[in-house]
Amino acid sequence: MRRKFIPGRGPVRASFLTITTLLTLISLSTAVAVNAQQQMSKRYPGGKNVRIELRNISGLIVVESWNKNEIRLTATIESKNAHVVPRQVNDCLMVDVMGDNRGRGDVGDINFKLQVPVNSSVDVETRRGDIRVSNIRSGLVRAHVSSEGDIELSNISATHVVAQNVIGNIFFDGEFSSGGTYEFKSTKGDITIRVPGNSAFRLVAASPTRQIKLNDFWNDGFKSQDGRKVVGDVGDGRSSVSVTNFSGQITFLRK
């Protein structure tokens, strides 16, 4: 009996086998990659004046408050070569990824999540990556991205706030405390500031591309230099706000 010849049946079988093999390899490599990531989770006692200092190289940093008088640090470490050695001195928790990994070459991304008491001072920086800080009421919130990464500061009430990056957006949602200083700076990105309508501050905003929108906070007392720099008081100008943007929009919104 002659066997029927079915055109293309051989190549179909070969393709099926190839795809199956590839899928198996991909899933295996993904599993290996997942296993290669390290997870770190530690808790530290929080005192009255908690201060967080974090120096990262690359990766996401999330800082948020919780209703416990302790600090919880969670880190996802991409590379096995990376060292993360948190140190607590009195009420200050320091994580210096830069210092701990000097000379080790590329250590990949390290993503941090810090849960801290609400009155903690927060000073975080990274060479690249996003920073998100939320629900903090303290003396200092500083978020510095050396190169590119978005900065999001939500529900912040601090007397000294600094947010700076080169490429990326900056968003601040909070309030300006009396006598406080607030500095926002981006080379290429939008800066959006959302504060209560009754905020009182002295503003110096500069944008060479003339994209400064004060909306409800504009008043006739403001002095504008060709639309590129705006200086003036809102209310009695109790706090000092400086916003600089080289290529992007500066927007003030009312809560």
Place this chain on the structure above:
Amino acid sequence: MNCEQCQELIQELIDGSISQRDEFTLNTHLKDCLDCESVRQDLTSILSFCETHRGEYEAPPNEQALWLRIRNVIEAENAPYLVPQTGSLQPSFFKRLMGQTWELSFPQLASLTAAIVLLVSLTTVVGLRRWGGTTEVSHAAPVVQVSNVNDRIFQRRQVINYWNQRVEVNKARWSPEMRETFDRNMRVIDEAVANSLNDLNRNPHDEVSEQMLNESLNDKLALLKEFSDL
């Protein structure tokens, strides 16, 4: 004996140191000269008063301080005459010039007047050319300002070059993603520097452009420093 010699001998007479011969001569003169006799009587009266009331005067409070003040006053008055110890005792050029009597002939006086007029005219012309025109002043100021800005930029660029070299050395150790990130951000900052510089060249007085230029150069420096550690 004349009156002058007589008054010298009166002093010796009062002191008791006069010779018998001089005393005779003096008495002879005093009999004839009422003025000299009057001087002798005054001096004798003063001396007898002092001898009678010796020890009766009241010492001033803090006598030593009084004498010191008197001495200081005397030294201060004598000071100009003590100063020339280091130099000549001749009066200064100015004193000699002012003390000199000038006697000029008419041609000399005319020449001197002409020279003074010429000097004043030249000084006025030079002064007007240098400081007189407001337009020239307004042009001079920007040149200085621009020069200062350029100097500052040059100095900042020197520092930037140093850090740039350090970054280039370390760059090989970075991951490709990190290198791309750095280069991309450096391009953005360089663009900001170039834009600010262009604006400043168009309008050297533009305060905003100068501020943005400074800030963008600072940002560039900060980026280089922070990445040089990697």
